[in-house]
Amino acid sequence: QAVAAKVSAAYGVAVNSATSALHLACRALDLGPGDWLWTSPNTFVASANCARYCGARVDFVDIDPDTYNLSVEALATKLEQAKQNGRLPKILIPVHFAGQPCDMAAIAPLAERYGFKIIEDASHAIGARCDGEPVGACRHSDITVFSFHPVKLITTGEGGLATTNDPELAERMARLRSHGITRDPARMRTDSGQPMLHHAALGESVSAKPRLGEPVLHASTDPWYYQQLELGYNYRMTDIQAALGHSQLQRLDDYIARRHALAKRYDRLLADLPVQTPYQDPRHHSALHLYPIQVTDDETRHHAFQALRDAGIGVNVHYIPVHRQPDYQRFGFAKGDFPVAEAYYRRAISLPLYPSLTEAQQDIVCQRLGEALS
Structure with a gap:
């Protein structure tokens, strides 16, 4: 949350690497088989590999010869061609290469026009500003990813973080980083998969749509209770790494x-x-x-x-x-x-x-x- 506050975002989800953060961001945006993810060819392989972890396909957009970032002109041309052949991307990952922000204000209208989501790969760019606003504020994107690898601007020894302004995306990334598990009764499901609602007066959870003979899990009365809602990962950042990162952030x-x-x-x-x-x-x-x-x-x-x-x-x-x-x-x-x-x-x-x-x-x-x- 300290990083989120620093970059003017609502939520921050700390993880064990920026690669993990990219993977979680793709999962949170439901990237999967049959989908396309586009990114820059001038980047570390993780910016593209995250799509393949989800079973999606990867393509690239050439770079601007001055900034070495993804070219907005090349993107616009490629999108129009992709619309005609039915291969529009579900997600675009612009990479803020060397710490210089991409032209997000120009990319965002293309996302609205062609219907794709945006994950900013800001592994090089914590502390940068785009049109006067901190990179990571997600004004023109759904999620932004930072890296705290030892060679980066600030470090947690190894680590990463995703920021977003969407509470559902933040909650899902936080859940996926820890095995897909929740301890929140409001997020839990009955054995048939129906949502459970917490009944404050009874101190128990009941099915939102109970069915005849359906078991009701009394999760709220069992303080040890948790549920795995989907397949997740062990992508958590350690407390020691977080403490190091917090001290680095001040500098x-x-x-x-x-x-x-x-x-x-x-x-x-x-x-x-x-x-x-x-x-x-x-x-x-x-x-x-x-x-x-x-x-x-x-x-x-x-x-x-x-x-x-x-x-x-x-x-x-x-x-x-x-x-x-x-x-x-x-x-x-x-x-x-x-x-x-x-x-x-x-x-x-x-x-x-x-x-x-x-x-x-x-x-x-x-x-x-x-x-x-x-």
Whole structure:
């Protein structure tokens, strides 16, 4: 609830990973066999795998060449085509890549027009603001998912969380994270599956529509009683993790301010090198989880990456497009399907960016990068 309050959402459901939160969000929105989920190819595989956990099918929408987020123009075109061939998505997962919010105000009208639900993958974006509003407020979505993995903006060691403004979605995600079990008499069912209503005067639960010979479970008079209403999971966050996350949350604003200062300094230090620094949409405030640069080509990227790693600098690449993974090739995806995401990937390197990075260390990163590119 502390996170929900921080991002101006009504409800927060803490779980053991962002992957679990994505899975629960899909389950809460009744994604299942025969349904489609669309997401960005420029993301970690969990953004797509959550659909497959539910037996649904996955497709992708190419990215914007400036923000590296899902392209609204490509989405609009793909939706119109999907409407004609009867393959509209049930759920869209826009990913706030590197902490920069997607254009949710433009995506929301498309959801209304074409009838799909929205789960924001904000694994990179706690503390970001979209059109002046906190990411996670769910103004333009049904559910938002955050990650508290060790490398994220704040951490619980490992963990995740979903926010929503819908009490039914919040209740269902909370139930599914703990085996699908409820202890709330108002949620329970009779043996025939009928809802039970709590009768305050008698102190017992009775069937909403009792049938002849139907047993009535006196759940409210049995304090140990619980019911599994559907198949759920053990996705709970531990109390120790929650305590760590609560303390980290108090420092989030300072962490993000430091990231912005370092990113602006990177912009200055790299201005004379043959690299493209990350664009920041002036309408939004990025959480700056990553600082991904673009070099001239894939051969240059490989050389620079190896040189920096050899120098003990922990660069990385975010991300290999999901549709190019071997496990997704068997669904018919092929090289060239999402050319903007593939072009971005061939040139991408994420430079170190974290609050305790010193300016001296940052100078070394830029010096070694310059040497590798010369």
